[in-house]
Amino acid sequence: xxxxxxxxxxxxxxxxxxxxxxxxxxxxxxxxxxxxxxxxxxxxxxxxxxxxxxxxxxxxxxxxxxxxxxxxxxxxxxxxxxxxxxxxxxxxxxxxxxxxxxxxxxxxxxxxxxxxxxxxxxxxxxxxxxxxxxxxxxxxxxxxxxxxxxxxxxxxxxxxxxx
Numbered sequence: 001x002x003x004x005x006x007x008x009x010x011x012x013x014x015x016x017x018x019x020x021x022x023x024x025x026x027x028x029x030x031x032x033x034x035x036x037x038x039x040x041x042x043x044x045x046x047x048x049x050x051x052x053x054x055x056x057x058x059x060x061x062x063x064x065x066x067x068x069x070x071x072x073x074x075x076x077x078x079x080x081x082x083x084x085x086x087x088x089x090x091x092x093x094x095x096x097x098x099x100x101x102x103x104x105x106x107x108x109x110x111x112x113x114x115x116x117x118x119x120x121x122x123x124x125x126x127x128x129x130x131x132x133x134x135x136x137x138x139x140x141x142x143x144x145x146x147x148x149x150x151x152x153x154x155x156x157x158x159x160x161x162x163x
Contacts, residue, residue, distance in 0.1 A: 012052065016045045103154070104137050106130040113137045 019042050029035040101114045111132045119126050119140055128138040 012049045016042065016049050019045065102138075104128075106133065106135055106137050108135040109133040 023038055023042055028038050030039045100117050102117050102120070103112050103114050105111070106113055109130060109132050111130055113128060113130050115128045115138065119128065119138075122140055126140045127136050129135060130137050
């Protein structure tokens with residue numbers, strides 16, 4: 001494609017140069033109205049050929065850039081194939097039991113947020129936020145009735161499955 005475009009550019013520029021040569025060879029006088037018209041038409045054609053050449057070069061650069069973005073996007077898509085909606089890499093978490101996670105419902109958007117049960121007993125202060133709306137859904141320094149939390153999470157999961 002590029003070679004054909006380059007060939008067309010050469011042809012277009014060559015044809016404009018040929019017209020310029022014909023006009024010079026015919027001693028077209030730019031002092032007559034017809035001569036001025038022909039000289040201006042040839043000059044406009046030369047400028048158009050230059051602009052088309054610049055556009056063609058810009059197009060080629062843009063096409064190369066889009067192709068590199070497409071390749072990067074393909075690589076990213078391949079990496080994301082193993083990541084679910086909750087952001088977990090299933091290859092990494094494949095061996096974990098469901099009992100190792102706690103599900104809570106976001107009070108703002110009602111999404112189910114899953115986090116590792118180990119966070120509950122962690123000595124550091126940890127806030128779990130909803131990935132959907134960034135609302136804090138759990139802070140590990142709270143006194144929590146876990147039976148109620150798990151019951152609410154199971155109900156919300158069941159409702160999601162029914163939908």
